[in-house]
Amino acid sequence: MSLRVFTRTHCSRFRRGHDDPPGQEGPRLKLTHPRRRWRIQKTTGVCPVDDMGEILVEFAAEARESLVEVEAGLLELESDPTDLGPIQVIFRAIHTIKGTCGFFGLSELERLTHSGENLLSALRDGQCKFNEDMASTFLDLLDVLQLFIDQIERTQSDKGVDSGDLPERLQKLREDGIAAEAGTATVKAPAPEIEITDDMAELLREAQMLPSVNDGVSEEEPAEAKPVEAKPVEVKAAPTSKPPETKATPAKKTAPKAERARRSPEETSVRVATELLDRLVTLVGELVLARNQIVQRVGQHPDPVLTPASQRLDHIASELQEAVMNTRMQPLKHVFSRFPRLVRDVTRLCGKQAGLVVHGETTELDRTLIEAIRDPLTHILRNCIDHGIEAPEKRTAAGKTPQGTITVDAYHEGGFVNIDIIDDGGGIDVQRLKDKAVSNGQLTQAVSDQMSQREGLDLMFLAGLSTAGEVTNVSGRGVGMDVVRSKIEGIGGTVEVSTTLGKGSKFKLKIPLTLAIIPALIARCRDQRYAVPQANLEELIRYQTTKDADKIEVMAGCRFYRLRGRLLPLLWLESILFPDREPTERDVWHIVVLKAGEHTYGLVVDAVLDAQEIVVKPLGGLLESLNIFAGTMITADGRASLILDPTGIAARGNLSRRSVGVRLLDAEVEEETTDSCALLIFASHTDGRMAVPLDQITRLEELPKDQVEVVGGCSVIQYRDEILPLANVSELLPERRVAPRPLDASIDPAQRDTLHVLVHSHGGRQIGLIVGRILDTVPGSATKQRGRAGREGVLFTFVQNDRITEYLDLQRLVQTASPGFYDAAA
Amino acid sequence: MLQHEDECRQLCSFWIDETLFGVEVSTVQEVVRAMEETPVPLAHPAIRALINLRGQVVTVVELRACLGLPVVKEKAVYVVLRHQGELFGLRVDRMNGVIEVPEAEFESAPEAAGNAQASLVRGAYKLEKGIVLEIEVERIVTAVGVKSAA
Numbered sequence: 001m002s003l004r005v006f007t008r009t010h011c012s013r014f015r016r017g018h019d020d021p022p023g024q025e026g027p028r029l030k031l032t033h034p035r036r037r038w039r040i041q042k043t044t045g046v047c048p049v050d051d052m053g054e055i056l057v058e059f060a061a062e063a064r065e066s067l068v069e070v071e072a073g074l075l076e077l078e079s080d081p082t083d084l085g086p087i088q089v090i091f092r093a094i095h096t097i098k099g100t101c102g103f104f105g106l107s108e109l110e111r112l113t114h115s116g117e118n119l120l121s122a123l124r125d126g127q128c129k130f131n132e133d134m135a136s137t138f139l140d141l142l143d144v145l146q147l148f149i150d151q152i153e154r155t156q157s158d159k160g161v162d163s164g165d166l167p168e169r170l171q172k173l174r175e176d177g178i179a180a181e182a183g184t185a186t187v188k189a190p191a192p193e194i195e196i197t198d199d200m201a202e203l204l205r206e207a208q209m210l211p212s213v214n215d216g217v218s219e220e221e222p223a224e225a226k227p228v229e230a231k232p233v234e235v236k237a238a239p240t241s242k243p244p245e246t247k248a249t250p251a252k253k254t255a256p257k258a259e260r261a262r263r264s265p266e267e268t269s270v271r272v273a274t275e276l277l278d279r280l281v282t283l284v285g286e287l288v289l290a291r292n293q294i295v296q297r298v299g300q301h302p303d304p305v306l307t308p309a310s311q312r313l314d315h316i317a318s319e320l321q322e323a324v325m326n327t328r329m330q331p332l333k334h335v336f337s338r339f340p341r342l343v344r345d346v347t348r349l350c351g352k353q354a355g356l357v358v359h360g361e362t363t364e365l366d367r368t369l370i371e372a373i374r375d376p377l378t379h380i381l382r383n384c385i386d387h388g389i390e391a392p393e394k395r396t397a398a399g400k401t402p403q404g405t406i407t408v409d410a411y412h413e414g415g416f417v418n419i420d421i422i423d424d425g426g427g428i429d430v431q432r433l434k435d436k437a438v439s440n441g442q443l444t445q446a447v448s449d450q451m452s453q454r455e456g457l458d459l460m461f462l463a464g465l466s467t468a469g470e471v472t473n474v475s476g477r478g479v480g481m482d483v484v485r486s487k488i489e490g491i492g493g494t495v496e497v498s499t500t501l502g503k504g505s506k507f508k509l510k511i512p513l514t515l516a517i518i519p520a521l522i523a524r525c526r527d528q529r530y531a532v533p534q535a536n537l538e539e540l541i542r543y544q545t546t547k548d549a550d551k552i553e554v555m556a557g558c559r560f561y562r563l564r565g566r567l568l569p570l571l572w573l574e575s576i577l578f579p580d581r582e583p584t585e586r587d588v589w590h591i592v593v594l595k596a597g598e599h600t601y602g603l604v605v606d607a608v609l610d611a612q613e614i615v616v617k618p619l620g621g622l623l624e625s626l627n628i629f630a631g632t633m634i635t636a637d638g639r640a641s642l643i644l645d646p647t648g649i650a651a652r653g654n655l656s657r658r659s660v661g662v663r664l665l666d667a668e669v670e671e672e673t674t675d676s677c678a679l680l681i682f683a684s685h686t687d688g689r690m691a692v693p694l695d696q697i698t699r700l701e702e703l704p705k706d707q708v709e710v711v712g713g714c715s716v717i718q719y720r721d722e723i724l725p726l727a728n729v730s731e732l733l734p735e736r737r738v739a740p741r742p743l744d745a746s747i748d749p750a751q752r753d754t755l756h757v758l759v760h761s762h763g764g765r766q767i768g769l770i771v772g773r774i775l776d777t778v779p780g781s782a783t784k785q786r787g788r789a790g791r792e793g794v795l796f797t798f799v800q801n802d803r804i805t806e807y808l809d810l811q812r813l814v815q816t817a818s819p820g821f822y823d824a825a826a
Numbered sequence: 827m828l829q830h831e832d833e834c835r836q837l838c839s840f841w842i843d844e845t846l847f848g849v850e851v852s853t854v855q856e857v858v859r860a861m862e863e864t865p866v867p868l869a870h871p872a873i874r875a876l877i878n879l880r881g882q883v884v885t886v887v888e889l890r891a892c893l894g895l896p897v898v899k900e901k902a903v904y905v906v907l908r909h910q911g912e913l914f915g916l917r918v919d920r921m922n923g924v925i926e927v928p929e930a931e932f933e934s935a936p937e938a939a940g941n942a943q944a945s946l947v948r949g950a951y952k953l954e955k956g957i958v959l960e961i962e963v964e965r966i967v968t969a970v971g972v973k974s975a976a
Contacts, residue, residue, distance in 0.1 A: 286881050528864065577867035620885045621912050622971045626868055632876060632883040640864045640876035640883045 059100050060153045066093035074138050075340045081130040091120040106158040109148045115167040119174040128177025137169050277327050284324045285615035291317040292636040329364035332410050335374050336361045346385045353403040354389050360410035365417050372491045376484040380421050380507050388425030419509040428499040430456035450698050452720050461485045494597040520614045523605040525573045529641050536646040541591040569601045571653040596646035684730045684772035689805040696810050699759040727817035728770040733793045833929045840918040846958045853963050855906045872970050886915035894942035927951035
């Protein structure tokens with residue numbers, strides 16, 4: 001049906017030639033092939049459909065791109081209605097679309113764009129001023145144009161899309177605008193077309209009509225366009241200026257406008273189908289595999305001819321891979337371009353005022369990942385405006401500017417693309433989050449009290465948690481942030497948030513650069529090979545059970561490795577993959593230190609084999625739910641292998657977002673029912689062994705000694721955004737009457753760089769108790785046999801592991817150290 | 827797919843023990859001999875391994891496990907199936923080739939039979955000698971894909 005329409009219109013245009021009704025000046029098609037024209041006239045409805053279809057698709061793609069520019073132009077115009085530069089851009093885009101509609105017989109779309117073009121030309125000529133209504137109407141026009149373009153792509157016709165009353169509204173705005181302006185302004189510039197000669201007009205129209213040649217013509221356009229552009233500007237300055245004059249004046253105003261009008265010369269590009277690009281990527285992937293095989297083999301069997309050739313192959317393949325990967329990279333501009341409109345719409349909806357500042361939109365990211373982050377970014381922005389930025393009155397009352405600012409900053413760092421979204425709003429009230437979680441039953445009050453600022457903030461990513469007072473149209477249903485996090489983590493990235501109450505918040509997204517070919521470390525576990533992405537790899541440790549035994553701490557059945565002042569939780573790959581079997585005892589452990597989001601841990605593997613660049617292949621639908629694997633690959637010897645997902649492994653190993661101490665706390669809460677609470681055994685150099693109930697200890701930390709400061713006579717240290725007062729347990733106790741058996745000089749706090757600290761909290765206050773060395777945790781049943789206490793501060797003694805251990809009165813010690821500790825909060 | 831009385835369908839058929847099963851032939855991409863496998867820890871018990879099929883990593887499902895039968899160690903055959911754009915392999919005992927089955931001879935499986943076999947089999951076609959049970963590929967994916975040890 002649409003084909004026939006095309007034919008008729010097409011033919012009718014040719015037949016009509018120059019008799020177009022006035023106002024209907026579409027581009028004139030000059031057919032150079034009379035024979036083609038004859039063929040079309042004779043055809044009864046069958047057109048060279050494929051060609052037409054292709055051109056239409058091209059047109060749709062071009063139009064889409066123009067619409068992005070139009071939107072940007074409209075928003076610029078809205079913020080500065082006096083700057084008429086964007087109008088040129090918008091006008092040209094709409095004019096081009098309108099012209100092409102004529103060519104294809106898309107009459108509906110033509111009618112719509114025509115009314116838009118009329119209003120734009122009135123604006124351009126200064127016949128009316130740009131106002132709020134026009135902005136909204138133009139944006140509506142944009143939306144409808146999008147619908148048209150979608151429809152055209154799908155059905156190759158513009159039927160089925162309803163413009164509604166848009167043409168009439170545009171018409172009315174034009175009339176009202178002109179009337180209003182005629183009342184105030186005395187200067188009226190004649191339409192540029194009258195000043196331009198017919199030849200120039202012809203050239204302009206033909207230039208605009210040929211879509212794909214636009215780039216080439218862009219150099220000439222500004223020259224042509226200058227007289228046209230200069231008009232609106234010059235009108236305001238000197239009503240009597242004529243075109244020949246303006247051509248000579250390189251007025252400061254025209255130059256920047258011309259800049260904007262001209263397409264940026266850096267964008268010399270070609271259009272390539274995405275399928276072709278994907279195919280290239282796949283082929284390069286296979287090439288990388290074959291290259292790995294050859295290089296490996298030649299490495300083992302050197303050959304005077306093959307070796308240099310394989311080295312060249314290695315080098316070329318790497319470069320080719322990098323280049324092809326780059327084809328998949330797109331600037332983030334593609335995602336960020338929608339943000340100004342989004343901010344505008346949401347601020348209007350929420351009654352807030354916010355400005356958007358974007359940095360780093362040229363930062364590039366793999367095409368597939370760009371799509372994946374679009375929704376999460378949109379949601380975070382919505383959240384910022386809806387919950388972060390306060391209402392203008394509230395802001396002014398707080399001494400802030402009534403308009404808030406949201407900054408989006410994108411940059412490359414360490415193999416990742418970082419996107420920071422910062423707002424200067426009211427910040428996130430962590431206490432409210434905690435309270436909401438407790439009232440939702442997602443958290444117990446006890447755990448909530450023990451949580452640090454960072455853990456509390458993390459609650460915002462829990463499903464169903466929304467502290468919004470009312471559920472607004474924009475957000476507040478509490479289903480947003482958890483989806484954001486899972487989507488970002490699904491592509492191998494991380495989301496973190498930090499906030500300052502009253503000042504604002506910052507969302508930090510980290511996205512891996514690309515997923516297709518990644519450098520990986522091959523590790524062996526039980527005769528199978530697994531790949532570990534190097535992006536998560538921090539370091540490798542070789543641990544010998546015989547020599548380095550003191551580096552291992554055991555707490556509540558979990559092993560930790562002491563890594564330069566940090567306790568690194570250890571997970572055994574073997575135990576994770578084969579939970580039913582006992583891990584094999586080995587003398588040497590190979591520990592792979594991985595960082596997955598917030599968790600850093602050591603993964604113990606049988607052996608570390610090789611570092612390779614591997615082609616990531618999808619896991620497949622049947623295996624997708626296994627979160628410990630990120631994908632599959634083919635090793636250099638042709639076997640299929642699995643790629644580990646460090647985040648999934650951390651989750652599986654129960655490295656939950658809460659810190660170790662809280663987890664221990666949870667585990668012990670279950671034990672409490674048997675009325676025997678577990679004990680934490682520690683020792684000091686001079687005082688022998690001591691014990692405290694484990695549930696009184698929030699956290700075990702190792703803190704650097706040189707960061708201890710003395711404030712008002714007390715030792716303190718900066719800890720997790722707070723100040724932690726410190727007290728040495730040995731100093732809190734009176735001296736023992738009988739000196740205990742000396743333990744080990746290495747646990748003398750005076751001789752180490754770090755302090756072992758037991759953190760005890762109560763009612764929002766915290767105190768750190770310095771001990772010599774943490775030894776073990778034991779079940780409370782160990783205290784069945786109790787002996788008499790020998791000094792104050794000790795409740796009783798008992799024997800544990802053949803040693804006498806003092807069970808301390810923790811509350812009393814804490815009160816000695818900090819007398820007001822247990823008082824109700826002021 | 828029109829199902830007239832005189833229409834025939836083609837099934838790719840194979841043996842599990844002494845029972846003949848078949849799948850719609852258009853779902854089958856190829857049949858390959860058993861090759862080097864990589865086991866997948868923590869996966870559904872019916873997922874046997876991964877194989878390298880000319881550069882593509884394909885998951886192999888142990889059909890015997892899906893049917894509730896014990897797995898045998900003998901060399902078997904993989905029927906590589908295409909489902910929703912993805913490939914996966916089905917490990918079976920022996921191939922029997924492509925057979926034509928007349929629609930008229932179809933009997934759908936009794937409802938709620940309860941055993942593992944019934945959940946995969948959509949029905950049976952009577953042959954000159956014996957019957958062939960048609961497995962619906964979709965049902966294998968549902969049985970194996972959703973449930974896993976994660």
